[in-house]
Amino acid sequence: MDRREAIQQIAILLGGTVVGAELLASCTSTVKDATTLVGSEYIPMLNEIGDTILPPTDTPGAKAADIGSFMLLMIQDCYNPANQEAFYEGIRKVDEASNLKYNKGFMELEATQREELLIELDKEQEEYMRKKKRDEPAHYFRMMKELTLLGYFTSEVGATKALRYVPIPGRYEGEIPYKKGDRAWA
Amino acid sequence: MAENVYDAIVVGSGISGGWAAKELTEKGLKTLLLERGRNVEHVKDYTDAGKAPWEFPHRGRTTHQMREEYPGLVWHYGNVEQGIDFWVKEKESPYVKVAPFDWIRGYHVGGRSLTWGRQSYRLSDLDFEANAKDGIAVDWPIRYKDLAPWYDHVERFIGVSGSVEGIPQLPDGQFLPPMEMNCVEKDVAASIRKHYGGKRHMIIGRTANITKPLPGRAGCQYQNSCKLGCFYGGYFSTQSSTLPAAVKTGNLTLRPWSIVTQVLYDKDSKRATGVEVLDAETNKTYVYKAKIIFLNASTLNTAWILMNSATDIWPDGLGSSSGELGHNIMDHHFRCGASGNVEGYEDKYYYGRRPNGIYIPRYRNLNGEKRNYIRGFGYQGGAGRSGWGRHIAELRLGGAFKDALTEPGGWTMGISAWGEILPYHENRVYLDKDTKDKWGLPVLAMDATLRENEKNMRIDMMEDAKEMLEVAGVKNVSTYDGNYVFGGSIHEMGTARMGRDPRTSVLNEYNQVWDAMNVFVTDGACMTSSACQNPSLTYMALTARAVDHAVSELKKQNL
Numbered sequence A: 001m002d003r004r005e006a007i008q009q010i011a012i013l014l015g016g017t018v019v020g021a022e023l024l025a026s027c028t029s030t031v032k033d034a035t036t037l038v039g040s041e042y043i044p045m046l047n048e049i050g051d052t053i054l055p056p057t058d059t060p061g062a063k064a065a066d067i068g069s070f071m072l073l074m075i076q077d078c079y080n081p082a083n084q085e086a087f088y089e090g091i092r093k094v095d096e097a098s099n100l101k102y103n104k105g106f107m108e109l110e111a112t113q114r115e116e117l118l119i120e121l122d123k124e125q126e127e128y129m130r131k132k133k134r135d136e137p138a139h140y141f142r143m144m145k146e147l148t149l150l151g152y153f154t155s156e157v158g159a160t161k162a163l164r165y166v167p168i169p170g171r172y173e174g175e176i177p178y179k180k181g182d183r184a185w186a
Numbered sequence B: 001m002a003e004n005v006y007d008a009i010v011v012g013s014g015i016s017g018g019w020a021a022k023e024l025t026e027k028g029l030k031t032l033l034l035e036r037g038r039n040v041e042h043v044k045d046y047t048d049a050g051k052a053p054w055e056f057p058h059r060g061r062t063t064h065q066m067r068e069e070y071p072g073l074v075w076h077y078g079n080v081e082q083g084i085d086f087w088v089k090e091k092e093s094p095y096v097k098v099a100p101f102d103w104i105r106g107y108h109v110g111g112r113s114l115t116w117g118r119q120s121y122r123l124s125d126l127d128f129e130a131n132a133k134d135g136i137a138v139d140w141p142i143r144y145k146d147l148a149p150w151y152d153h154v155e156r157f158i159g160v161s162g163s164v165e166g167i168p169q170l171p172d173g174q175f176l177p178p179m180e181m182n183c184v185e186k187d188v189a190a191s192i193r194k195h196y197g198g199k200r201h202m203i204i205g206r207t208a209n210i211t212k213p214l215p216g217r218a219g220c221q222y223q224n225s226c227k228l229g230c231f232y233g234g235y236f237s238t239q240s241s242t243l244p245a246a247v248k249t250g251n252l253t254l255r256p257w258s259i260v261t262q263v264l265y266d267k268d269s270k271r272a273t274g275v276e277v278l279d280a281e282t283n284k285t286y287v288y289k290a291k292i293i294f295l296n297a298s299t300l301n302t303a304w305i306l307m308n309s310a311t312d313i314w315p316d317g318l319g320s321s322s323g324e325l326g327h328n329i330m331d332h333h334f335r336c337g338a339s340g341n342v343e344g345y346e347d348k349y350y351y352g353r354r355p356n357g358i359y360i361p362r363y364r365n366l367n368g369e370k371r372n373y374i375r376g377f378g379y380q381g382g383a384g385r386s387g388w389g390r391h392i393a394e395l396r397l398g399g400a401f402k403d404a405l406t407e408p409g410g411w412t413m414g415i416s417a418w419g420e421i422l423p424y425h426e427n428r429v430y431l432d433k434d435t436k437d438k439w440g441l442p443v444l445a446m447d448a449t450l451r452e453n454e455k456n457m458r459i460d461m462m463e464d465a466k467e468m469l470e471v472a473g474v475k476n477v478s479t480y481d482g483n484y485v486f487g488g489s490i491h492e493m494g495t496a497r498m499g500r501d502p503r504t505s506v507l508n509e510y511n512q513v514w515d516a517m518n519v520f521v522t523d524g525a526c527m528t529s530s531a532c533q534n535p536s537l538t539y540m541a542l543t544a545r546a547v548d549h550a551v552s553e554l555k556k557q558n559l
Helices: A003-013 A040-054 A067-076 A081-102 A110-133 A140-153 A156-162 B015-026 B064-069 B071-077 B128-133 B144-158 B183-195 B238-248 B300-308 B398-405 B453-471 B535-555
Strands: A173-177 B005-011 B031-032 B252-255 B258-266 B272-280 B285-295 B336-341 B348-351 B358-360 B376-385 B410-418 B428-436 B442-447 B475-481 B516-521
Touching: A040 A067, A040 A081, A040 A110, A040 A140, A067 A140, A067 B064, A067 B336, A081 A110, A081 A140, A081 B064, A081 B336, A081 B348, A110 A140, A110 B285, A110 B428, A156 B128, A173 B183, B005 B015, B005 B252, B005 B272, B015 B031, B015 B128, B015 B238, B015 B285, B015 B348, B064 B071, B144 B535, B183 B376, B183 B410, B183 B453, B238 B252, B238 B285, B258 B285, B258 B300, B272 B516, B285 B535, B300 B428, B300 B442, B336 B376, B376 B453, B410 B453, B453 B475, B516 B535
Parallel strands: B005 B031, B005 B285, B031 B252, B285 B516
Antiparallel strands: A173 B348, B258 B272, B272 B285, B336 B410, B336 B475, B358 B376, B376 B410, B428 B442
């Protein structure tokens, strides 16, 4: 249900009409013009990095949530200059690490190689983040991983397919049975 | 009736101003409700409500621009993309921080009634008698019995859900059915009750979300997105509740974009005659006249208006003859508590996004206990299962990692304290005549800080949280003190306190300015002490009581 439908439904519920409901349809959320983002040429590679962190299983992977554009939008709009620099440089460093290990760029790797490589980078970021001083930038792979999680699980595909999104729960129950495998609420 | 003459003028359309307008119009007074900001129409203007998480480009996170425009809001409340238009841009509405202070405001019809936390608690005689017993500041001129019927009146109208508990320091009210605690909270509550021999209570929060429909309002839908405005009128706001009631009388005129620059005062009759309004759209000045004036501009703006009024008679403004106008500013100090993990409920979950948590009413310095501070604090908190942001040690990335994150994680439980701040004369706001806003009006300077009593209290606020959680079997409990900045809990109180003596207080027992008896102040400015409960319900009750008095005095021709 979109915003317009929601408002109309409420109008019915409250026994009236909501003037201007048709004007309320929300804007869309996807990045409007990804080509204007700093680093937009790396969107395909960031999509593959995201899809390695959260690959398709019985639910779609991070690429399906347009994760590359999301990462770049967030880095550009929300991260401080030191972190921005670390992130943009990090894209190059992923390729560097790939060349060192496999003699191939990241995009040329098999899925299992990508996973192996990023697991190494994840160990590296964990170590770096533990030791880093307060005002030093975050590790680029930490940012990639965090943004992949955020971007995926709050996306339409992530929230509605990987998680359970109930726009209007209508009630609260403080105890319901849970069995392993049931998806979390978005 | 001439165009600019009304029976009553209400300045400010937030929680208390909306109440003043409703009560005045329902008693038959032609009332002008002035609001300094834009209009926000119920439902239609809730532009962020009803959106899914993915409809926010930054998924709720804070951008550089927001950090620049709303530094105080961002520092205290973090992710602010959702509902950002209901907050004031600090640069556009400046103030001077003599000491660190965050003034977080909403300049639009409804004010902060749209974004408030909705927790609704009564004060008790423990609070009303405290100043007198402690020899602090001045005595409240009222007691619980004076306000109790007005709490009843307000709760019945706005709808407060809660449980009847019989706790003397947190009087019961006219409640709608309580929301449910979840299974972990129930067990933690039982452990606390048992361990402390019934002397400490953990109850479900009392919140102005309606668990049953009220006229014109559907019940709460458990979306927990109240701060965006609610299509269903699921929580109390001016728009969902008091404004429609006032409009229905036919006696209300609402005027947005109206900055009240001063109360006009007639020194011969010792009465206010009206207000001067600066139209924020046209920059023109207007005069509106009325027999009675309610100032509900929010604590600090109410103080500002008084300071700018009748300065030809009192250089420091209307109500300054006591020397207390602008002084004794309070807030609740917070960002202090503990949290940890709860084991053994892996086969249980909950349904719905409850816009409410648990509450632990004050238990310190009761029944003869004497800590190294006076007064006390209450806790808010709750339990839930952790989400996709949690750390999974054994899995770094990949399919198994992703599938693990699609399931809920373990349970956590946390509580966070809100503590009383004493009314110190030295904590004050005043006009900084050298600093002007874009209208050329002088701005407020804030000079307030926590002192010994609050600092000592914070240690208990943190350590008690840990102890209670551990008593309840919560594991890996960690404490935090998140460094409070004055104003941050958005509970500004004081600056025009009620009292029994015009020499030491600004207002009398009915919230009338001693120096102009037809001017009433019933927002947070009137508070004589802060207690530790969320204060808005008390402002509403004081407002309804003051209107009742004002109208009866008007009928007796005393005003």
